Amino acid sequence: MNYQRYIDWADDRIVNDSRKVVLAFLVVTLVFGAGLGNVSTNAGTQQFTTGLPAEEAFERVNTEFSPAFSPDTGNTQLIQEGTNVLSKDSLLRMLRAQERLEEHRDLRVSSTSSAASIVASELDPEATTTESQRLAIEDATDSEIDAAVRRAAEDPQFTGLVSEDFNRKSASASATIGLVTHELPAGLSSGSGQGGSSPLTNIQRQAEFTVESTGQGSITVFGSGILAEEFSSVLFDSLILTVPAALLFILVFLSVAYRDLADMALGLAALFMAIIWTFGFMGLADIPFSQMLIAVPPLLLAVGIDFGIHAVNRYREEREDGADIEGSMRATTDQLLVAFGIVTGTTVIGFLSNLSSSLPPIQDFGYVAAVGIVFTFLIFGVFLPAAKVELDRLRERYPIPTFSQRPLGSEGSKLGGVLRGGVVIAQRAPVAFLLLVLVVSAGAGVYATGISTSFSQDDFLPPEDNPDWIESLPEPFAPSEYTVTETTNFLDEKFTAAQGSQVTVYVEGSMRSDGALEQVYRAGDDPPETFVREDGRADATSIVTVIQDRADRDAEFRALVARNDANDNGVPDDNLGEIYDYLLSSSSRGQALNYITEDYRSTRIVYSVEGDASDSEASADAREVADRFRYEATATGSTVVFQAVSDVIFESAIVSLAIALTGTALFLVFIYWLIEGRPSLGLVNVVPVVVTVTLLAGTMRYLDIPLNAITGTMLALTIGLGVDYSVHVVHRFADEHAEAELIPALDRTVRGTGGALLGSMLTTVFGIGVLALAVFPAIGQFGILTALSIVYAFLTSLLVLPPVLVVWSRATNVWSGLRPIRRRRTLAPDDD
Structure with a gap:
């Protein structure tokens, strides 16, 4: 496949039709902007339980009883x-x-x-x-x-x-x-x-x-x-706290990265367009904004900032070498459209891996984030270069203020010397260093197996006491007055701490059938360890206990029960319809209908659980008891539902991680076979990403951050974000090594691309790290983990990847036949 002709066509549109391109993107922005007004909100825990068998049974229990x-x-x-x-x-x-x-x-x-x-x-x-x-x-x-x-x-x-x-x-x-x-x-x-x-x-x-x-x-x-x-207030207050802080950090670091007011304005405009396109799409597609989607804007900013800095920095490198506007931008887009395309493909795979989850909010997150990344690619890969061409042409005709146009990490700069640390390692001891990395990564991976999982309404509520600095913020940044967390903690302490919780078994079947109540009664024999015992049986309330209670107080009913009790255990076996009819026509009607439906087609049994039992143990024991019924029986109740969601979150995290890692590796193998003729480069590209994932997973356990509804997506997202950094290094290295020896090519790569990566890393780490300020705890944890994943991705790309490339090059010894993406086209201003 001759992909280069498509790149050349895009180069021509960006350079020769730059004004048309800019106008077309502005029109599309207006279209998506119209969808912003349709964005609704959806908050809380209920959205995460839709479709789970335990939750559906819980809803039927609440409705029927x-x-x-x-x-x-x-x-x-x-x-x-x-x-x-x-x-x-x-x-x-x-x-x-x-x-x-x-x-x-x-x-x-x-x-x-x-x-x-x-x-x-x-x-x-x-x-x-x-x-x-x-x-x-x-x-x-x-x-x-x-x-x-x-x-x-x-x-x-x-x-x-x-x-x-x-x-x-x-x-x-x-x-x-x-x-x-x-x-x-x-x-x-x-x-x-x-x-x-x-x-x-x-x-x-x-x-x-x-x-x-x-x-x-x-x-x-x-x-x-x-x-x-308060669920909705937490969502709003988190945004009002984090968005201005993120913008402040982004402005500060972008001013350092761009060092030019006009270039920075272009970068900010592109970021703003990416947000409008994504949220406008949500409105047009009728996708509500939930707590999960709070993370989408920072993720788009992370990738957008990276793309913007790389595009401008690469363009400045060409300009510094003496090329004109058109030649510099052609050389830039010729290389970066491919790099951006690879990054977009791998990032989209990472996000779309969340579609494997059975939880709708996580699916929506993966879908919206993937669409947003595609929008970001188009805006920063096409719009920004076209707008930059128009800006520099205007600079040639008008006295637009121009500040520094020198690329980050240029040769001879102090920053360039710092960035080449990985090259030094690659020169002196690449194998020994990689063995050390292998040991550390393996250790982090084993340690990470102890990560806990969590799902509760507390994940969606602010802490009981906010820090003093948050409480002292002026309007409109001051958070709402929260009371729910204090109230729920009080209820847990006063009413459930010692009493334990309850689980419910929902049974569907003809309760008129002879022996139906014996099933209910015998299910409490030999109770599991987490169930409260009373006289050797499970402490439970059910239609059986209602019958026994009525029999103790009503002689006529007691005689009716005795006539139909074949084994004389106080539980009627025959003529159950008559038993129920008597109850429902008496003062016990209301109590009876709490445990059996009026058509006698379903019933529920509520079991008491020991106070020190974990949710996972109680849920497992509830399912064990449900399996004792011949009828269709489902373990349910809030404890079981939340544990089921927690199990799904863990399963989703593992499955999405496997899909993201496998999909990314296959995609990179294919793409490097396509553009370089060397598929093994794709595997080289994955090495620092795997290291990043294991380090992040180990950090989650060390910081005691569980896999919950929000953080459960982090491992797969780390692949998408981490590949961003390693792709830029590998792709630039392949291009440089087409004309230079191994070490000089690595050196030029880390000085040029490494400088852009550093600017991108600092901007996005602080821009996303401000999510730690959110009064929504899970989002705060997400911000911390995302910032750490970017730091790890940056360090592994500049420290681990150079030694990997050296070892790979020595092992394959095929660089002489490597087909480059392009030959460097450096034109002096007076060249044709």
Whole structure:
């Protein structure tokens, strides 16, 4: 394939039709700019769980068994804390808050409940309204209330609403939760949940104001609407903090790299166009902006800055050698279009490897980032050179201020001397150095096998306490007032730390069939280690426990159960439809429907898990118990769902890494066979990238940064970003070695390309490193890891790659027959 004619055609368009090229790109920018207004946002954890079997089962459980999660209702929690939330004053405070919320029509309150309501009912069984319950508490003495609390402690609903430090003897607890149910217009509550725009947000913020206005300062209003709002706030605050800081660093380092105001303006304009094209494409393609996509602009900046500095620096090298504008730009684009094309191909492979993930946000990230890189290639490979030609032609006709036009790392400069460290190693001890690199890389790779995985809502929320310097920032940079993390930490500490968590098994099948309940009951025999045991069986609540509870209180029902209990174990075996009909026609109807559907086609069993059990262990044991059923049974619950996502993230990280590494190696082998006739150069190109990946993976474990929804993409992205640096070195070296001996070619390569790489590295490291300032923790970790991956890629390209090229050259001894991409075309100003 004669690819050179296509390069020559592009050279001609850039040089001879530069004005048309610039205008065409500006028109396309306007088209994509029109799509910016269509970009929506999507935040939170819910987007990561779509399609997982455990999550789908969890949704069915919430829909079928829990009225609080039905399509037309929403829940708000009233979290009360104090020295003793079961004292008379505290109980009255909770009931007054419930009363005020019920009176507020806009809040659409359908019901409220709390530990205070249960205590009041113990004092006065006739007290069925919140007002009458408040009066019952007001009329009671402290000793009567304490006695009522002790009686209420026999009710599992009561103990579920008080903190784990509840003391029955002293009738005290440090925290309690009240529940408020809201009726919502049909279909609206489907949007509620963790992340995105929630219809409960306004209701819960109004409820918060209502409670505060009653003077009940010890009660915190919390719910999914408030959680969703803070997810979005974290996203916005992270952008408002990081984008200006990134721009500041980029401006500073670009001013050093370009050292010319007009050239820097061109580079910035090209970066701005790349962002507009990418986000405009998202709007036109209806792809929402999520936390994952916060990383896309910095990645485009990283590649764009690199392309821009290389293009201008290479052009200046030709100009310094005496070539005119047209000849210099032809020589520049002749070489760099190929290099940029290789970099784009490998980077796109790295990004597209994320399509192997089953998580939609990670797929969207890979897709958008790949499209953005292609846009970046077109803008910096075609638009920027054409605009630079137009600019320098204008400089010849008009007195446009011109500052330094000397290339970075030019011969004789101090910087050039520093950059050639890898060449010195390659001259003196290449094999010994590479053996050392092999040992270090292998060690880092083995060490990295201990990287942990994580997925929780905490990954998407700010820390409980922001650093003082963030809190002291002026508007508009000051972050929002965050409360959710503090609240969730409080709930974890007070209500779940000692009690452990729960897992659910969702069972689908005819529950009328004889023996169906025996399956439910026997599944709790010989429970796994992480399950809480009670009398040698798993501590569980199910339709079986509802039946047993009703039988203890209802003689007629107890006789019905006994008649249909073949093995006399308290679990009916026959005529189960009659059993269920009795329950649903009694006062136990609501409790029964929490565990069995009205058509008797599915049921759920909720198992208690030990507090010290890890999510992975609890999930594995839940799946083991689900496998005991003859019916179709699925382990689910928030613990299982989040662990399933965590497992998918780890699997995605490994699969995408393998795809990216394999795809990149095959692509480079093919491309170097095509342009150089030496496919083994492609493998040489991959060596520093592999070293970079192992170093980054080892660093992740050392810094205790887990593979989560955001950082799980890093290993594959490191290949895409790392190849950028090594491709420039190998491609330039091939071109230089076509006319010079091995070491002089390496020397010229690291002085010229190394200087551009240094400028690119410093700019992108600081530009992307500012993501560490984000109040969104996972993005901060992503920024740190991306900056480190670029530093590692730079160092391995200039220190590891020269010795690899020397060893490769000596081993193959084929350079004399190497077909160069082009012959250097250095024309003096007076040459034709």
